[in-house]
Amino acid sequence: MSYNLLKGKKGIIFGALNEDSIAWKVAEVAHREGAEFILTNSPVALRMGQMDELAKSTGSEVVLADVTSMEDLENLFNIASKKYGKIDFILHSVGMSINVRKKIHYTEANYDFYHKAIDISALSFHRVMKIAKEKDIMNEWGSIVALSFIAAQMAIPGYNDMSDAKALLESIARTFGYYYGKDKNVRVNTVSQSPTKTTAGSGIKGFGELYGFAEKKSPLGNAPALDCANYCVMMFSDFTRYVTMQNLFHDGGFSSTGLTEAIMEEN
Numbered sequence: 001m002s003y004n005l006l007k008g009k010k011g012i013i014f015g016a017l018n019e020d021s022i023a024w025k026v027a028e029v030a031h032r033e034g035a036e037f038i039l040t041n042s043p044v045a046l047r048m049g050q051m052d053e054l055a056k057s058t059g060s061e062v063v064l065a066d067v068t069s070m071e072d073l074e075n076l077f078n079i080a081s082k083k084y085g086k087i088d089f090i091l092h093s094v095g096m097s098i099n100v101r102k103k104i105h106y107t108e109a110n111y112d113f114y115h116k117a118i119d120i121s122a123l124s125f126h127r128v129m130k131i132a133k134e135k136d137i138m139n140e141w142g143s144i145v146a147l148s149f150i151a152a153q154m155a156i157p158g159y160n161d162m163s164d165a166k167a168l169l170e171s172i173a174r175t176f177g178y179y180y181g182k183d184k185n186v187r188v189n190t191v192s193q194s195p196t197k198t199t200a201g202s203g204i205k206g207f208g209e210l211y212g213f214a215e216k217k218s219p220l221g222n223a224p225a226l227d228c229a230n231y232c233v234m235m236f237s238d239f240t241r242y243v244t245m246q247n248l249f250h251d252g253g254f255s256s257t258g259l260t261e262a263i264m265e266e267n
């Protein structure tokens with residue numbers, strides 16, 4: 001059922017790789033709610049994933065852009081500007097760490113990989129907003145959301161250097177959000193999502209255990225990707241116009257729960 005929450009709104013969605021991706025679900029819900037958007041991802045993702053399928057079902061154009069390349073991002077925003085004039089929302093759903101992939105212990109990090117993780121997973125958010133602001137592509141009251149994880153606030157072994165990338169991502173949302181709000185009435189937030197079975201999620205060492213623990217520690221259970229998409233779409237809608245510079249937990253209550261009976265019984 002559609003509520004037409006995004007009727008007439010235009011946007012850019014980063015990070016839909018396959019049907020498990022959080023961005024994939026956001027694209028489907030945004031489409032259902034009346035939005036038009038460009039789907040973007042790295043050239044590798046186009047070869048590995050199923051983006052063409054999503055583009056077809058949502059009537060979207062695919063524009064390839066590596067988020068570490070200013071040139072690619074400039075090109076993406078030029079295409080969006082030509083196509084739509086101004087846009088109303090951006091979803092940043094991008095993350096990658098080679099230290100995580102190669103299961104290199106956090107205390108033994110490879111710094112080239114560390115830089116890459118920070119560049120792709122956090123600095124890219126700044127880069128995207130810098131270009132959007134310079135090109136003045138966002139409509140007033142537009143909304144920008146990036147996806148985060150609670151390892152930005154708490155030590156979670158296995159999340160590795162992505163913890164630091166997420167802490168930086170959330171800080172960028174606050175600081176850029178301050179300037180974007182003041183200058184253009186554009187809001188910027190991060191949504192901190194439960195562990196979710198996706199390509200990026202499953203790469204984390206001990207993901208199965210983390211998923212199971214979070215499920216037990218969350219009064220509502222882990223939040224599914226589709227519900228995360230509904231939440232992101234609400235953040236793009238006009239019903240959240242004064243929410244900005246926040247890290248919003250979408251985690252079934254995990255972040256506010258210290259201990260549960262289920263966990264006590266096990267010990």
Ligand SMILES: NC(=O)c1ccc[n+]([C@@H]2O[C@H](COP(=O)([O-])OP(=O)(O)OC[C@H]3O[C@@H](n4cnc5c(N)ncnc54)[C@H](O)[C@@H]3O)[C@@H](O)[C@H]2O)c1
Pocket residue numbers: 014015016017018020021022023041042045065066067068092093094095096120147148149192193194195196197198199200201202
């Ligand atoms: N899965 C989880 O448990 C979980 C929980 C909280 C937050 N998140 C965050 O959600 C976001 C989306 O991840 P997901 O779980 O849907 O996994 P995913 O693997 O489906 O999405 C990650 C995306 O990042 C893209 N990407 C990687 N390098 C890129 C580059 N250089 N340029 C452009 N795109 C690039 C990938 O192609 C992919 O589409 C990430 O920021 C992730 O950290 C995930």
